[in-house]
Amino acid sequence: MQAPYLLFLGDVGEFSAAKTAAGVNQWRGELVAAQHRLPGCAVDLGIAEMTPAEAARAGARTMIVGVVNVGGFIPEHWVATMVEALEQGLDLAAGMHQRLNDIPxxxxxxxxxxxxxxxxxxxxxxxxxxxxxxxxxxxxxTVGTDCSVGKKYTALALEAGLR
Known part of the structure; x- marks a missing residue:
């Protein structure tokens, strides 16, 4: 993935759903240009807010889908923003169960x-x-019972603390 990154938060309602974006921002904040939130998003990482077009003009190279949800699917109303990012010259990256490349x-x-x-x-x-x-x-x-526990985040925090 090419940096700098635009972190896409969608319209998530709680911080635990944005753990990917929060982790990238905390552990690799020097690579983050901004966040992009849809109306109704309750999470704010406290960084610059940009649209995909603004982020591309500012030098961002990749929009990371920085959220998780139960089932790991991409809501239909997020797709237009992802298409917009591609059209503005950004690459697109996600680690959800539903593959971006499978969405027509x-x-x-x-x-x-x-x-x-x-x-x-x-x-x-x-x-x-x-x-x-x-x-x-x-x-x-590090173990957990659901997708919101933050096992990777915990492992990174432990590694940083041990160093």
Missing amino acids: AIAEARDRTGRAVLDLRQPDRAFTPGSGRKRIGKRLL
């Missing part, structure tokens, strides 16, 4: 504009379940 309007805009659409949740191999066998090295397991 986004795929058409990708093909028409030549911009990159990055689905970051595409494993290139199968992962086998843990066996419990002893391994070398030290590990710290």
Whole structure:
């Protein structure tokens, strides 16, 4: 993904739903140009607010879909903003379960504009379940019961604290 980033928050109603954007802003804030929120969004990261066109003019290169929701789907009313980002010259990236490239309007805009659409949740191999066998090295397991716990965020905070 090319920086700087425009963090897309959609119209989420609570901070835990914007944990991806919050994490990118906290841990890689030097790469963030601004946030973009739809009407009704209750989350504000306290950074500049820009439309995709404004962000592109300011030098942003990629709009990151920085939210999660139950089911990991992309609401239909978000698609126009994602298409707009591509049309304004931004690449588009997300790590949700629903793939951006599978949404016809986004795929058409990708093909028409030549911009990159990055689905970051595409494993290139199968992962086998843990066996419990002893391994070398030290590990710290972060676990949770749902998509809003913030296991990766916790791991990054622990790593920073240990350093």
